[in-house]
Amino acid sequence: MIARNWLVRTAGFVALFSVLGCSRGGGPTATVSGTVTYNGAPLDGAKVAFHSTVEVEGKRGASYAGLTDSSGKYLIAAVGKQPGIPPGMYKVTITKLEGTPGSLPKDFDEGQIMASGKSMNLLPKDYENVNTTKLSATLEAGKNEGKNFDLKGKASGSRGPDKVP
Numbered sequence: 001m002i003a004r005n006w007l008v009r010t011a012g013f014v015a016l017f018s019v020l021g022c023s024r025g026g027g028p029t030a031t032v033s034g035t036v037t038y039n040g041a042p043l044d045g046a047k048v049a050f051h052s053t054v055e056v057e058g059k060r061g062a063s064y065a066g067l068t069d070s071s072g073k074y075l076i077a078a079v080g081k082q083p084g085i086p087p088g089m090y091k092v093t094i095t096k097l098e099g100t101p102g103s104l105p106k107d108f109d110e111g112q113i114m115a116s117g118k119s120m121n122l123l124p125k126d127y128e129n130v131n132t133t134k135l136s137a138t139l140e141a142g143k144n145e146g147k148n149f150d151l152k153g154k155a156s157g158s159r160g161p162d163k164v165p
Contacts, residue, residue, distance in 0.1 A: 028141035029084030031077040034148040035068075036094060038123065042072030043096065043151070046123070050076060050090040050137065051130045062086075063130075085139070092135035094149060096122040125156035 032050065036043045046068045052061025064085045066076040079085055097119040121128055127135060137147050 028087055029082055030087045030139040030141055030144055031075070031084045032137065032139055032144040032147050033073065033075040034146055035072045036074060036149045036151065037072055038151045039153075040150070042070070043068055043094075043123075044070045044072065046072075046074075046094055046096040048074045048076070048149070049093045049095075050085065050139075051093065052086070053089045053091060053136075061088075087139045087141045089138050090136060091130050091133055092137055092149065093130055093133050094123060094127045094135065094151060098122055122155050123151060124153035126153065127151055128156070 036046055036048060038046075047065055048068060049063050049065035051063045054061040062085075064076050064079060066074045068074045077084055125132075127133055135149055137144070139147075
């Protein structure tokens with residue numbers, strides 16, 4: 001009887017650790033792709049960022065971003081060792097930063113431009129801030145293709161995206 005109870009408990013622990021070990025990868029993931037246009041034309045070199053709407057312990061969820069190519073296409077897939085991003089609801093921000101004329105070296109990337117404080121957003125302000133954007137997307141596990149965004153309006157000329165608290 002004691003041997004049987006021990007065997008049942010051991011089998012239960014093995015099954016539990018097998019399930020936990022298999023799920024350590026973080027669960028299902030999603031990839032997202034689409035095209036960004038601005039007033040009907042493909043938008044090259046814009047940063048498309050997906051901001052999770054999930055809050056954990058009062059902290060905002062993670063953000064994931066990619067850049068558009070010359071045809072306005074973007075892809076957000078692998079993040080670190082993960083083959084994608086968590087499925088769920090996201091707010092989407094889109095910015096296209098440019099250094100003010102003569103203020104920055106031509107080889108600066110977007111991060112360096114933003115950090116310099118000498119950048120200007122070439123898109124309408126409505127799309128640059130996670131608190132004010134009306135763009136959103138729900139991502140299912142697997143491929144999420146055709147998440148297109150057609151931006152409208154006049155460029156804001158603001159000094160880069162507003163900081164998110």
